Amino acid sequence: MMRTIKGALESVLAAAAVAGVFRILGIDRTKRQSGGWRRVEGPDLR
Amino acid sequence: MRVAVLGAGAVGARIARQLLSGTKVTQIVLRDTDADRLAQVSKSLGERVIIEHSPFNSQIDAEVIVVATPSGTQMPSVIEAIETKRPVISTSDSLAETVALLKFASQAKENNTPVVLGAGFAPGLTCVLAAHGMSWLDTVEEIHVSKVGTGGPACALVHHRALSRISYDWRHNSWARRPGGSGRSLCWFPEPIGPQDCYRAALPSPVLLHHAFPEVSWITARVSATLRDRLTAVLPMLSPPHSEGGLGAVRVELHGQKNNSHEVVVLGATERPAVAAATVAALSTEYVINEKLKFRGMAGLSEIFDPIYFLHGLEKRGLRIEIFEGDNVNA
Numbered sequence: 479m480m481r482t483i484k485g486a487l488e489s490v491l492a493a494a495a496v497a498g499v500f501r502i503l504g505i506d507r508t509k510r511q512s513g514g515w516r517r518v519e520g521p522d523l524r
Numbered sequence: 525m526r527v528a529v530l531g532a533g534a535v536g537a538r539i540a541r542q543l544l545s546g547t548k549v550t551q552i553v554l555r556d557t558d559a560d561r562l563a564q565v566s567k568s569l570g571e572r573v574i575i576e577h578s579p580f581n582s583q584i585d586a587e588v589i590v591v592a593t594p595s596g597t598q599m600p601s602v603i604e605a606i607e608t609k610r611p612v613i614s615t616s617d618s619l620a621e622t623v624a625l626l627k628f629a630s631q632a633k634e635n636n637t638p639v640v641l642g643a644g645f646a647p648g649l650t651c652v653l654a655a656h657g658m659s660w661l662d663t664v665e666e667i668h669v670s671k672v673g674t675g676g677p678a679c680a681l682v683h684h685r686a687l688s689r690i691s692y693d694w695r696h697n698s699w700a701r702r703p704g705g706s707g708r709s710l711c712w713f714p715e716p717i718g719p720q721d722c723y724r725a726a727l728p729s730p731v732l733l734h735h736a737f738p739e740v741s742w743i744t745a746r747v748s749a750t751l752r753d754r755l756t757a758v759l760p761m762l763s764p765p766h767s768e769g770g771l772g773a774v775r776v777e778l779h780g781q782k783n784n785s786h787e788v789v790v791l792g793a794t795e796r797p798a799v800a801a802a803t804v805a806a807l808s809t810e811y812v813i814n815e816k817l818k819f820r821g822m823a824g825l826s827e828i829f830d831p832i833y834f835l836h837g838l839e840k841r842g843l844r845i846e847i848f849e850g851d852n853v854n855a
Contacts, residue, residue, distance in 0.1 A: 513850010515714045515792065522847060523832055523839075 525549050525813055528586035530601055532556035534676030534768045535615055535644070536592035537565045538802030539809070542841075543590075544572055548813050553586050589613070590809055592802075594678030596621055602639065606631055606822075611638040611812045615805050617647060617682055619692065622728035625822070626735065632822035639822035643808040644801035646671040646745075646774045647729045648825055652804075652834050653776040653791040653845070654733055655826035660789055661780035664740050669729040670711040670722045672748040673772020675798030680765035687749055688757035689726035694734045694743040705754040709746055713773035714792045714846045722746035723754065732824035772797040790848035800843060807837045 527549050529540045536554070543549045554569070555576040556562050566575045580593050581600035589605045591598045595618035605612035606628055616622060625641055632639045642648050650669045658664050674680040686704055693700045707724040729745035737743075749757075756762055775792040793800065808825065811817065817828055825834070835845055 513848060515846040515848050518791065518835070518845040518847050519839075523835055 525588065526551045526553065526586045527588045527590060527809060527813075528553040528555065528584045529590045529592060530555050530580045530584075531592035531594070532558070532561050532565045533592065533594070533678060534798035535679075535801045535805065536590075537568075538799060539590055539592055539806045540565075540569060540573060542802060542806035543809060544570065546810060548810065553584065555580065555584070586610070588809060588813060590805060591615065592805065595682045599624060603628060606635060606637055606639060609635045609637050613640045613643045613805055613808050613812060615644045615648075615801060616642065617644055617679065617728060619686070619689075619726040619728045619731065622647075622731055626731070629822040633820075636820045638812050638817055638820050638828070640808050640812065640825065640828055641822060642728055642732050642824050643805040645675070645772065645795070645797045645804065646727070647732050648804040648808075649793060649800055649838070649843070650729055650774050650776050651732055651736070651824045651826035652829065652831045652838075653774070653793070654778065655736065655831040656835060657776060657778040657789040657791055658737065658780075659831070661778060661782050661787055664737065664778050664780035666742040666777075666779040667733055667737070667740055668709075668742075668744045668746070668777040669727075669733070669774070670709070670713075670720075670746040670748070670777075671772065671774045671797075672713055672717055672720050672722075673797045674765075674769040675772075675796070675801055676768055677765035679797065679801075680769065681761065683725075683747060684753070684757060684761050684765075686725035686727060686747065687723065687754055691724035691726055691745070692730055693724070693745075694730050694740070696741055705749065705757055707746070711746065711748070711775055712848065713775050714794045714848075717771065717773040717794055720748040722748045725749075733826060736824055736826040768796070768798055770796065772800075774800075792846050792848065793843060794846075795843060803838060803841050803843050807834065807841065811837075 552573045589612045591601045591614045595616045598616045674683045689704045704725045711722045725747045727745040730743040733743050773794040778789045
């Protein structure tokens, strides 16, 4: 039983470590937007 | 002009207040089943308001009817208005109720009665934004609507239930049924809301937008939700809903062609949902009173009003509409 719990914890820690390395290297599976919002006015409302 | 506002909640009370600020409406009949709420609201309204404590669908003495009762309870009042040939504005954001009401579209047309469906934040403002975005493109293939936040307690309850029910997306000439709470999509809303995880839910926007734009091949609607929202959606609300939610936002994304190249248009707005819903409903009522309609019959806002004039009207009332400019808008 203890061995199973220990194995599960090690797996979670290993996954977190890999995710941390990816994040440090700037590899992110979620694409980010570049740009911004501006008010709709003038020519946009014609 | 005598206007009846049914429901004195977060949206209904504000609709009454906004209608009183104009000159066309001479008297408002504000009706609710909750005496305490009516007493509280009546303090802030003037002498032009008649307070009625009675069931929503009992006989109404008014020329125009605005139904701002909780979604799911609006149908009898709307049907009665159609039968008595009186213009009616419904704020319902319930998918089932919207579908049921659309079945009376032919009767509304026969009776030559204006019936405005989904006059709120989403649907409502989102329908106008979609119609406006459509005018910028030569052809539109996709419309994706998303929203954050809730208005009063009735709105919070609809949001809670919608996540546990089947959502309907229009895709390639048929309705795609998907479980609510599925289909995570990261959507960027105008600041200060920013990026939010949004999920499918039983929302009426695709139904109203497909009614208006049957040629668009893909129409979806999503709502922002937390893990707790999704896990507890199948249960009754664990804690009583708040009296009014905080800041919310809507976002409408259109994909289409312009000058033979693929274009994406993203429009949005940030406001407290009950405030925005009341502004949209009050302006819709004024448009109906002033006959600023494309036709008389039943439809959502994208069909029945000219979007540009309507957006000008919203801007004058302080509702800020925004457009996204940049890359990866559908990331």
